[in-house]
Amino acid sequence: MEFTPIEDLKTEVENMASAFFKSLPNLTIALVILIVTLIAGRIIRAIVSTAMHRARVRDALVTLAQNLISIAAWIVGVAIAMTVIFPSVSPSDIIAGLGLTSVAIGFAFKDVFENFLAGVIILGREKLRIGDVIECEEVYGRVESILIRETHVRETDGELVIVPNSYLFKNPVNIETDRTLKRQELVVGVDYDTDMRKAKSVLQEALASCESVEQSETMDVQCVSFGGSSIDFKLLWWSGSRPADQRATYDEVAFAVKDALDDAGITIPFPQSTLSFRKEAVPIPLQARMVKDREEVGENS
Template identity: 45%
Template sequence: MQAQPPVDDKTKELAETLELAKVAPTSFSHVLEAVTGSMLDIWNAFLGHIPFFVAGLVMLLLTWGVSIVAGKFTRRFARKTTKRSSLHDLLVRLTRIVIWLLGLLIAAMILFPGLTPARALGGLGLLSVAVGFAFKDMFENFFAGILILWRFPFEAGDVIKCEQVEGRVEAVEVRNTTIRRTTGELVIVPNLFLFKNPCEILTDRNKRRFTIYVGVGYGEDVDAAVKVIENAVLGCEMVRDDEPIQIFPRAFGDSSIDIEVTWWGGSTPLQERASRGEVVTAVKRALEDAGIEIPFPHRTLTIRDATGVLQKEV
C-alpha cells in the first residue's frame, strides 16, 4: 500500500468548506420546499373552506331578512295588544336580538364544522363574561333601558325632570334617552342615570297643581281679601274647574299677611307659565279694584349735613 500524503490544516479547512457548500443548498431547498408545501396546504384548506364561508354568509343574510320580517310581525302583534309605543319598540328589539343570536350561533357552527352547540354556548358564555367586564357601563345602561321601556314610567312626548335635567322626551332608546330642554338644547341622558335617580314625570296626568303667594296689608280685612282673590282665580280661563281652588292665609310676613293661592291647570311647561301669568294678573287687578293694598318694601332715606341737622327725608 502506498502511504497517503500528510494533510495539512489548510487542506482540512478547504474540505470542510466544500462539504458545507454541498450541504447548504440541499438544506435551503428542503426549507423552501417545506414552506411552499405549508402555503399550498393553507391555500387548499382555504379553497376547501370557501363553501363554508359562503354558507355562513348566506346564513347571516337570511338572519338579517328574518329579523326584519319578525320585527314587523312583532310590531303588528304588539299594536293589537297594547297602545304603548315604548313596549312596541322593546318587543321588536328583543325579538331581533334573539333572532340575531340564533343566527350567529348557526353561522358559527356552519363556518366551523367541528363546533357543537354545547361548545358554542360555552364559548359564548365566557365571551359574554369578558365583554361584560370590559363594557360594564354600556350593559348597565342597556338593561336599565330595557327596564324603563318595560315599566313604561314615561313615553316619548312626556316632560320629565331628573336632577338638573328637565325637558320633553324625544326618544327612549335601549341605551340612552334624548331629552329636549324647554330652552331648545338636546340632552343625551344615559338610561342608568334616569333609573338610579328620582325622576319627576310632569305630564303623567293632563293637570298639575300650582301655588303662588299674595300679601295684603295688615290693615286690610283678610276674609274680604280671600274672597276677592277666589273670585279672581275662578274667572281665569286656564284654571281647571274640575278641581277645587284652595286659598288660605298662610303666615305673618314682614309687612303683609301672606295668603297661599292654589289651583289646578295644564301639565305642560307652557300651560304652567300661561296659567301663572293669568292668575297673577287677575289677582292683582281684582285687589286693586277692591281697594285692598298689596304692600311692598318702602325705603326711607335721611340726609343730614355735617352738623347733624336733618336736611331731607324721602
C-alpha cells in the same frame, strides 16, 4: 433527499382538493342550516313584531326584540353549522367559548351594557312617554326620543341633552306632564287692617275669573300665616301641566289678583322698618354718650 418544490406544491393542492370534495356534503348541509336559520329568524321576528305592535309596545322595544331574535338565531345556526363542518368541535366547546367571550366583553363594555339594560327597563314602563316634560337632577325638558342606550331631552332654552339611560334609572325622575293638569299656587299678602273675610272673597273671585284656571277642578284660597308685615293667603288652582301653560296661568292669576285688590281698596304691603326712640331701644354705648353730652351742656350753662 431531492428538493422538488413544484411536486410538493402539486401534492398539497391535490390533498386540499380531495379534502374539500370529501367535506363538500358537510359544507352543503351547513349552508342549508344557515339558510334555514335566516328564514326561521325572519318568521319569528315577524310573529313577535306583530304581537308586540298589537300590544302597543314602543317601537324602540320592538326593534330591540327583533335584533335580539336575529342575534340568537344566528348564534344557534352558526354553532350547528360549525359542528357539522368540524366534527371535532363539540357544542360544549362552542358554549364555553361564548361564555368566556361574553365575560370579556361584559368587563370591557360595562357602562354600555348598564345603559342598555336600563333602557330596556325604561322602555318597558308605561310612564315616561315621548313628549313628557321631566326633571331629573339637573336635567329639565321635554323627552324627544327614548333609545336603547340613551334618552334625548330638549331643554326649555332649546338645547338638546343626551342623557344615559342609567342616569334616569338611578335617579328620581319627576314627570310633570304625567297628567294633563297640574296644581299651581300663589301666595299673596294683604295689610293687617284688611277684613280677612273680604280679602278672601276678593281673591276667590279673581281666581275664578281667569280663563287659564280649570273651572271643573277645586279652587281654594287659604290663610296660611301672619307674616312680619302682612296676612298671607295661598291661592290654589289647577291648569295645564305643560311649562308654557304654567307660565301663562301664573301670569294671568297674578294680574287678576292685583287688579281685584286694587279695585277693592286692599293694600298689598311691603316690608317696613320701625324706628323706636324708647330708652330700652337705645344701645348702651349711645345711651352713655347722650348722658355725657347732657352733663357737658349743664356745666356750660
